[in-house]
Amino acid sequence: MYKLLIVAPAWVGDTVLAQPMMKRLHEIHQGTGLQLDVLAPSWTRPLLARMPEVNASFDNPFAHGDIRLRARFKLGRAMSLQQYDQAIVLPNSLKSALVPFFAGIPKRTGFKGEQRYGLLNDLRHLDATRLPTMAERFAWLAETADAAPIPATHIAKPSLTSTRAQQLATLSALELNDQSPILVLCPGAEFGPAKRWPTPHFGTIAQKAVQAGMQVWLLGSAKDHADAEAIRQISPEAINLCGKTHLTQAIDLIAMASQVISNDSGLMHVTAALNRPMVALYGSSSPDFTPPLSDKARLAHLALECSPCFQRTCPLGHLQCLQDLSPDYVWQKMEFVSSAKGSSQPSIEQHA
Numbered sequence: 271m272y273k274l275l276i277v278a279p280a281w282v283g284d285t286v287l288a289q290p291m292m293k294r295l296h297e298i299h300q301g302t303g304l305q306l307d308v309l310a311p312s313w314t315r316p317l318l319a320r321m322p323e324v325n326a327s328f329d330n331p332f333a334h335g336d337i338r339l340r341a342r343f344k345l346g347r348a349m350s351l352q353q354y355d356q357a358i359v360l361p362n363s364l365k366s367a368l369v370p371f372f373a374g375i376p377k378r379t380g381f382k383g384e385q386r387y388g389l390l391n392d393l394r395h396l397d398a399t400r401l402p403t404m405a406e407r408f409a410w411l412a413e414t415a416d417a418a419p420i421p422a423t424h425i426a427k428p429s430l431t432s433t434r435a436q437q438l439a440t441l442s443a444l445e446l447n448d449q450s451p452i453l454v455l456c457p458g459a460e461f462g463p464a465k466r467w468p469t470p471h472f473g474t475i476a477q478k479a480v481q482a483g484m485q486v487w488l489l490g491s492a493k494d495h496a497d498a499e500a501i502r503q504i505s506p507e508a509i510n511l512c513g514k515t516h517l518t519q520a521i522d523l524i525a526m527a528s529q530v531i532s533n534d535s536g537l538m539h540v541t542a543a544l545n546r547p548m549v550a551l552y553g554s555s556s557p558d559f560t561p562p563l564s565d566k567a568r569l570a571h572l573a574l575e576c577s578p579c580f581q582r583t584c585p586l587g588h589l590q591c592l593q594d595l596s597p598d599y600v601w602q603k604m605e606f607v608s609s610a611k612g613s614s615q616p617s618i619e620q621h622a
Contacts (some may be wrong), residue, residue: 271303277359278310280538285314287405292323292427294412316517320430346372390558427563428543432525440522448526453479456532458494462582464554474505480507549603553592569602
């Protein structure tokens with residue numbers, strides 16, 4: 271049995287994009303068996319519970335920028351009792367490599383990042399040209415240092431589990447039903463407003479969906495509650511669930527959706543991993559770097575000269591990359607979501 275610890279990213283979407291790497295690790299160690307554990311922030315651990323590849327997860331209690339060297343040493347010594355053969359550190363920070371080092375894990379793999387010489391002894395140098403997407407970068411860390419990168423078309427897709435029993439429990443807890451078609455709208459994006467499609471546009475889509483006989487569920491965190499209420503001002507029939515669900519409940523609700531429309535966010539990647547038809551909206555970020563890994567995803571973005579800027583707020587103050595992305599165009603995308611098979615990268619269709 272090969273025992274491996276993954277130090278996971280802090281973001282939900284990045285954690286989903288790490289699952290293809292986990293699948294590959296199980297392929298590599300198929301003969302001897304693999305125990306794959308994950309050290310992760312508390313808010314992503316429910317996600318890991320829906321990944322069959324994960325044996326167990328452990329809480330990573332350190333906030334962004336939180337050094338707490340003594341506490342990291344103590345956690346590392348506690349993790350040493352697990353006697354892992356290898357650690358793969360996905361974040362690029364120096365701090366994220368400390369616990370595996372303190373745990374005395376013999377092989378510690380990760381990208382060079384913040385000058386992590388010594389902390390990592392299987393140090394990889396990132397070639398962004400050969401590894402253009404985040405999923406490809408993570409997947410390559412499963413290979414030996416001299417291995418060629420796996421082509422994007424050969425990377426396994428994420429796949430979260432959601433059983434009917436789990437779905438029924440979630441429906442009961444939230445007093446919902448799935449007896450009519452469901453449109454899930456995800457108006458939030460933790461990174462910042464430059465990734466959020468305007469709430470009036472979401473409201474227009476909600477109106478259209480209700481008129482077409484669909485339920486509309488608004489999903490997100492408590493931070494998205496006000497935006498969801500603004501959507502309900504336009505379409506009062508929409509149900510605001512922002513801040514009212516646990517992550518596992520959100521997974522179950524999305525698994526029941528007929529369609530999903532989402533900003534580039536963690537829930538977008540969750541939707542892809544559940545293989546639900548969706549339209550993914552891109553503004554300041556790039557669909558070339560973190561596309562949803564699903565054949566049922568359509569991408570909507572304008573590809574303006576000023577985008578992607580990767581800024582939290584629009585540096586030019588107009589947010590045209592999302593303002594000019596019309597609800598009618600997105601509605602047409604939703605109605606005619608491709609079901610074509612054979613490619614892990616959804617085609618990018620630009621709004622004229």
